[in-house]
Amino acid sequence: MLLPDFAHHKLMQARDQLLLLSQLAGSRGEEQEVEFRIAPDALAELFDRQAQYLDEVLDSVLDAPP
Numbered sequence: 233m234l235l236p237d238f239a240h241h242k243l244m245q246a247r248d249q250l251l252l253l254s255q256l257a258g259s260r261g262e263e264q265e266v267e268f269r270i271a272p273d274a275l276a277e278l279f280d281r282q283a284q285y286l287d288e289v290l291d292s293v294l295d296a297p298p
Contacts, residue, residue, distance in 0.1 A: 239292040242285040249278055 235243070256268060 235289065236292050239289040242289050246282045246285040249282055253278065 256270070
């Protein structure tokens with residue numbers, strides 16, 4: 233079964249946000265150690281958005297005709 237286009241798009245958005253968080257949390261190299269901070273509200277919004285994207289994808293699969 234293929235995912236509907238909108239579900240595929242939501243998965244790509246979730247992936248892109250996870251990649252962004254990974255890059256932000258990743259090593260900056262040995263030359264300069266820079267501390268990065270993200271506001272808890274902003275981080276919570278990113279996680280909430282990802283959960284919403286995944287819920288929409290799962291709903292599209294569960295509601296699809298057999």
